[in-house]
Amino acid sequence: MARIAFIGLGNMGGPMAANLVKSGHEVLGFDLAASVLKAAEASGVRAASHASQAVKDAEVIITMLPQGRHVLTAWTDILQTAAQDTLVIDCSTIDVESSRKAHEMAKAASCLSLDAPVSGGTGGASAGTLTFMAGGSDEAFARAKPILEAMGKKIVHCGEAGAGQAAKICNNMILGISMVGVCEAFVLAEKLGLSHQALFDVASTSSGQCWAINTYCPVPGPVPTSPANNGYKPGFAAALMLKDLRLSQEAALASGASTPMGAEAAQLFALFEKQGNGGRDFSAIIEMFREKV
Amino acid sequence: MARIAFIGLGNMGGPMAANLVKSGHEVLGFDLAASVLKAAEASGVRAASHASQAVKDAEVIITMLPQGRHVLTAWTDILQTAAQDTLVIDCSTIDVESSRKAHEMAKAASCLSLDAPVSGGTGGASAGTLTFMAGGSDEAFARAKPILEAMGKKIVHCGEAGAGQAAKICNNMILGISMVGVCEAFVLAEKLGLSHQALFDVASTSSGQCWAINTYCPVPGPVPTSPANNGYKPGFAAALMLKDLRLSQEAALASGASTPMGAEAAQLFALFEKQGNGGRDFSAIIEMFREKV
Numbered sequence: 001m002a003r004i005a006f007i008g009l010g011n012m013g014g015p016m017a018a019n020l021v022k023s024g025h026e027v028l029g030f031d032l033a034a035s036v037l038k039a040a041e042a043s044g045v046r047a048a049s050h051a052s053q054a055v056k057d058a059e060v061i062i063t064m065l066p067q068g069r070h071v072l073t074a075w076t077d078i079l080q081t082a083a084q085d086t087l088v089i090d091c092s093t094i095d096v097e098s099s100r101k102a103h104e105m106a107k108a109a110s111c112l113s114l115d116a117p118v119s120g121g122t123g124g125a126s127a128g129t130l131t132f133m134a135g136g137s138d139e140a141f142a143r144a145k146p147i148l149e150a151m152g153k154k155i156v157h158c159g160e161a162g163a164g165q166a167a168k169i170c171n172n173m174i175l176g177i178s179m180v181g182v183c184e185a186f187v188l189a190e191k192l193g194l195s196h197q198a199l200f201d202v203a204s205t206s207s208g209q210c211w212a213i214n215t216y217c218p219v220p221g222p223v224p225t226s227p228a229n230n231g232y233k234p235g236f237a238a239a240l241m242l243k244d245l246r247l248s249q250e251a252a253l254a255s256g257a258s259t260p261m262g263a264e265a266a267q268l269f270a271l272f273e274k275q276g277n278g279g280r281d282f283s284a285i286i287e288m289f290r291e292k293v
Numbered sequence: 294m295a296r297i298a299f300i301g302l303g304n305m306g307g308p309m310a311a312n313l314v315k316s317g318h319e320v321l322g323f324d325l326a327a328s329v330l331k332a333a334e335a336s337g338v339r340a341a342s343h344a345s346q347a348v349k350d351a352e353v354i355i356t357m358l359p360q361g362r363h364v365l366t367a368w369t370d371i372l373q374t375a376a377q378d379t380l381v382i383d384c385s386t387i388d389v390e391s392s393r394k395a396h397e398m399a400k401a402a403s404c405l406s407l408d409a410p411v412s413g414g415t416g417g418a419s420a421g422t423l424t425f426m427a428g429g430s431d432e433a434f435a436r437a438k439p440i441l442e443a444m445g446k447k448i449v450h451c452g453e454a455g456a457g458q459a460a461k462i463c464n465n466m467i468l469g470i471s472m473v474g475v476c477e478a479f480v481l482a483e484k485l486g487l488s489h490q491a492l493f494d495v496a497s498t499s500s501g502q503c504w505a506i507n508t509y510c511p512v513p514g515p516v517p518t519s520p521a522n523n524g525y526k527p528g529f530a531a532a533l534m535l536k537d538l539r540l541s542q543e544a545a546l547a548s549g550a551s552t553p554m555g556a557e558a559a560q561l562f563a564l565f566e567k568q569g570n571g572g573r574d575f576s577a578i579i580e581m582f583r584e585k586v
Contacts, residue, residue, distance in 0.1 A: 096485055119499055133495055154498075158491040166485040167495045170478040174501035177474030177554065178467070184552040185463040188541065191548035192389055192459040198451040202426055202460045205447075206412055208467035210503030248481065255484035258582050259477040261470065264557050289551050 001025050002147060005058035007051050007074055008092070009040040012118070013064035015125040016091070016151045018043035022128075023150035030054040052081040060147055061088045068098025075102045079109040086111045087143050091132070093117040093244060096162045096169070096251050103136065103161035112140040115164040116148060119171070121236055129153045133171075135163030169251055172244040176265040176282070179212040179241075183286035186219050190290075196221055218283035232284035239278035242269040294318050295440060298351035300344050300367055301385070302333040305411070306357035308418040309384070309444045311336035315421075316443035323347040345374040353440055354381045361391025368395045372402040379404045380436050384425070386410040386537060389455045389462070389544050396429065396454035405433040408457040409441060412464070414529055422446045426464075428456030462544060465537040469558040469575070472505040472534075476579035479512050483583075489514055511576035525577035532571035535562040 001024045006017040009031040020027050021044035029045035030053070031037045037047050048054035055061050055078045063078075065071050071092050082088065088106050090099065090113075099115045106113035114136035124130040130152035134141055141157045148155045158167040185208070189199045200222035204214045216235075217223035227235040245266035252259045272285045294317045299310040302324040313320050314337035322338035323346070324330045330340050341347035348354050348371045356371075358364050364385050371381065381399050383392065383406075392408045399406035407429035417423040423445035427434055434450045441448045451460040478501070482492045493515035497507045509528075510516035520528040538559035545552045565578045 131495075131499055156491075156495055158495065159487055162485070163487050163491065166482060166487040167492060170482045170485075170487065170492050171496045171499060171501040173481070174471070174474050174478045174496055174503070174506070177477075178471045178501075178503055180554050181467050181470030181474075181558075184470075184550070184555050185467045188466070188545055188548070188550040188552055188555075189459060189463045191550040192455070192463075192544060194452055194456050194459040194463065198449075198456065199460060199463050202424075202449055202451060203464045203467055206424055206464060207504045207509075208464040208471075210467070210471055210505075211500045212503075213467070216500075251485060252481055255481070257477070257481040257484040259481055260561060261473050261554060261557055262477050262481075264554055265474075268553060 002059045003057060004028070004147065005030070005048075005054040005061045006045065006064070007031070007054060007062070007078070008064040009036050009045065010064070011122050012125045014040055014043070015122065016064065016130070017045050019128045019151045020147070021045060025147070025150065028054040028058065051077050055081050058082070058086060061086060062091060063089070064091045066092070068094035071102055072098055075105055079105055079111060082109065082111055084110040087114070087140060088112070089114045089116050089144055089147070091116050091118055093168055093247065094165060095247050096165045097254055099135070099165045100162045112137065112143060113161070114140045114144045115162060116144065117164050117168040118152065119168065120152070121234070125151070132156065133158050133164040133167040135159055135161055135165065166251070169244055169248040172241070173248040173259070173262045173265070175212065176241050176245045176269065177261050178210045179216070179218065179283060180265050180268055180285060182210065182212045183218050183283070183289055186286060187289040212283070216283060218286045227281035227283055232281040234279070235281035235283070237278065238269060238272055238280055238282040238285065241282040242266065242273050242278070245269055295352045296350060297321070297440065298323070298341075298347040298354045299338065299357070300324070300347060300355070300371070301357040302329050302338065303357070304415050305418045307333055307336070308415065309357065309423070310338050312421045312444045313440070314338060318440070318443065321347040321351065344370050348374050351375070351379060354379060356381075356383045356385060358385045360385075361387035364395055365391055368398055372398055372404060375402065375404055377403040380407070380433060381405070382407045382409050382437055382440070384409050384411055386461055386540065387458060388540050389458045390547060392428070392458045393455045405430065405436060406454070407433045407437045408455060409437065410457050410461040411445065412461065413445070414527070418444070425449065426451050426457040426460040428452055428454050428458065459544070462537055462541040465534070466541040466552070466555045466558070468505065469534050469538045469562065470554050471503045472509070472511065472576060473558050473561055473578060475503065475505045476511050476576070476582055479579060480582040505576070509576060511579045520574035520576055525574040527572070528574035528576070530571065531562060531565055531573055531575040531578065534575040535559065535566050535571070538562055
């Protein structure tokens with residue numbers, strides 16, 4: 001069992017660290033918010049007074065933070081204290097450029113590094129069923145895998161530094177686009193007098209099939225487990241989908257890729273968030289395409 | 294076995310009529326193009342000299358024509374000759390408004406009617422494995438079903454008059470949108486140094502999964518049967534996807550539905566067609582997002 005430092009113990013990091021403790025690892029945690037750190041202690045995480053105290057003598061360091069700038073600040077701090085050959089894993093979803101910068105910093109400090117953003121949300125974090133999309137060397141991946149397995153059920157090595165972030169934003173760009181497409185199609189069907197069930201029956205079994213309709217149907221009825229049946233309680237919050245779509249557009253701009261539908265999806269989720277819907281499930285965007293009554 | 298009139302014996306109608314003959318039906322066919330009519334004769338269709346000759350004494354009439362105006366013209370002609378209680382089935386993909394008008398005309402002539410557009414392309418038409426999406430009364434559907442089963446393997450009753458057309462354009466709008474989304478994601482992945490296989494492995498097994506990536510992957514390799522492995526030979530031609538997307542946008546305009554992504558997809562396929570790609574498979578639109586080399 002490893003001695004692991006865990007920086008960022010919020011909605012995702014908290015339950016992930018708790019699962020590491022359950023698997024028998026020794027986890028030293030740090031979070032800027034005292035209340036969050038206290039909550040983590042209840043699940044067996046040992047609280048550190050600052051990040052460098054947490055990472056001292058750690059074999060593995062994990063960060064789970066909101067944005068690229070937080071990760072770069074944290075890694076700058078961490079890498080001053082971390083011993084050579086420490087494995088540093090960033091599980092945050094951040095921009096590809098910052099992720100690659102973080103890898104370079106780790107290399108300069110003679111540490112191994114991995115970007116390993118997750119999908120599966122807070123439910124997956126609690127249940128230990130997250131998917132990890134990892135970018136980094138074979139050696140870093142091999143060392144990280146057994147640690148990540150304590151928190152997830154699917155660990156995919158996507159390629160070199162930044163490839164995990166790239167896979168996540170490309171996947172979520174497809175998801176954001178297809179969800180909006182499915183929502184538009186359901187509203188068009190309503191206007192044309194075609195029932196939700198009829199469109200579901202056709203599309204979910206033919207060329208319109210996609211996760212956004214088959215698994216996460218944005219209207220109540222056809223898929224009983226989808227958030228549409230539960231008042232659009234997330235699930236996957238619209239604000240987080242917007243964050244991922246914006247990351248995809250930053251990456252497209254920086255790399256020179258042309259993504260008109262990705263851009264449109266980002267704009268539509270931005271409108272939806274501005275209307276006060278950031279905390280609702282992202283499939284609730286279907287309501288934006290309907291008349292307000 | 295029924296006496297069936299079949300009007301419109303082109304790329305789709307020809308093989309469909311041939312399958313009716315194979316099932317033992319008596320098929321009288323008509324097409325404005327003499328060469329097309331002659332080709333149909335080779336498969337056992339009896340050639341009529343005009344539409345009204347074909348429909349005389351027919352128990353079932355099937356039309357398979359390019360656009361709504363062709364269907365309305367043909368049905369005006371047909372319904373003057375058809376006996377009361379004849380079942381008239383339109384298998385064309387046309388606009389919902391024209392389809393509903395055709396149903397009304399049939400009702401006024403005391404005929405039963407069904408709109409039953411198909412998916413599955415010319416391959417499905419030849420193999421007899423089409424999907425039919427049907428709109429009309431229960432009685433019309435019940436009478437049509439055994440006839441349609443000679444040409445397809447899945448027959449879905451979607452609702453009342455026009456519901457078949459509505460289901461088809463809603464489904465194909467989802468397909469057009471998700472295909473563009475998948476293409477944009479692959480090109481973004483290329484720019485970010487993420488391999489096609491890595492993106493496929495992640496997206497096809499998680500929330501990015503959709504028919505456009507899992508079954509019809511627009512890059513060669515991951516799905517060996519997709520047109521990307523065959524120089525983008527259709528498959529489903531870009532011009533036909535554009536037609537369906539335009540029908541969805543006509544329906545959205547006429548019914549007051551808001552479909553920004555559907556509109557964007559229609560515009561992108563229009564650009565792609567203008568560049569001379571109408572006859573290529575619709576998944577070739579990925580090339581429009583890449584630098585020309």
